[in-house]
Amino acid sequence: MAKRRGLGRGLEALLSDESGQTEESVANGIVQLKTNEILPRSDQPRQVFEEEKIAELADSIKRYGVLQPLVVTKMETGYTLIAGERRLRAAKAAGLEEVPAIVREATPQEVAEISLVENIQREDLDPVEEARAYKELMAQYGYTQQQLAGRIGKSRSYIANAVRLLQLDEISLSHLIQGEITSAQARTLLSIQHPYQRQKMLDKLLQKKTNVRQMEKAARRTKKKDIYEEEAENRLMLSLGTKVQIIPKKKGGKIEVEYYNAEDLERLLELLEGEGHAD
Known part of the structure; x- marks a missing residue:
């Protein structure tokens, strides 16, 4: 059984093969693929691409070409993109019919993980896209937050805080x-x-x-008060005939009582001193 590689060391670790070769060391494995044969992932974590940035990258590609190969995996018909969707979009915008690519074997799980890590490292995801991608990986592959954190090189608390945003x-x-x-x-x-x-x-x-x-x-x-605090608040408001707020703290708390003029303050003082009662 092949040893599963951790994702925490970065994209280079993800794109290395079992012998330890990296993207740079497999330069001879770079092939030219037709852009219309490469299909983006339908579950790509990044949903929004800024057209202005795509246009800027397209201008650069027109001048210098695609400097970093895309990473794809072979399917029955064509190829599925693992990493480099922005480059693919820009290449198409620049009018290129072919792009350099590295073809590698990858399970659907590895494809999802690599795509997520690439987007995170390039800071291409907004916080909601990132959180949804984490949630989807955990649901689809049964990861705990701790396991996912280890796979992508983040802390468990980072994953927890990210996913919590979806609430x-x-x-x-x-x-x-x-x-x-x-x-x-x-x-x-x-x-x-x-x-x-x-x-x-x-x-x-x-x-x-x-x-x-x-x-x-x-x-x-x-913060939502517990039932006892809400009941106490209501009883005080009925007794004093004015707005009352109970503010709990770690130990104890305080009570805020509103008054609206000097006469109202005097009325409250009489009530608290036991010399009168609320109407």
Whole structure:
């Protein structure tokens, strides 16, 4: 049984064969393939390609050619792309009918892993594409987060934090995909349980009125309270006739009682001192 290679050392380790040869050392194995014979993977983790960058790469290819070979695997009809979809798109845009490629044997699992690692190393994936790719690999091949982390050279916590982003609502995910909020800010949004409060925080963030630290502080204030705290809050509001908020902390907590003018404050003082009661 062939020894499975770890992915943590980078793309070069993935593209090496069992004898330890790398992409550079198999230069004689580079072949010219027709672009229309190479099919991108249908489950390619990267879903969005910036047309401007493709056009820039196409201009470079017109001048200098394709400097780095694509990596493909042979199928019954044609070839499936393992690594280099942006180069393939740019080559087609540049009018090339053939491109240099390395043909290697790979299982569907290896193809998926190599494609993911290439995109991560080139920083071609947005956070949501990356998270979905991790989730798909774990579901399809039965990886735990720890096993996947070892395969692609990331920490388990990195994988966990990435996949956790998929718990966001579609609106927040859309802003994350567009780069309007960062992964760190998105994770902080996740800690806000109430949809209205989360939307308010997202709006503030999009208006550049807050930062991650401010968000974290606000998130702690808006975390969903347990049943006892909610009941206590309601009882206090009924007793005092005003808005009351219980803010739990690691040890104990505090109670905020609102008043609206001097007369209202005096009324609350009388209630708390036992000299009156709420209407």
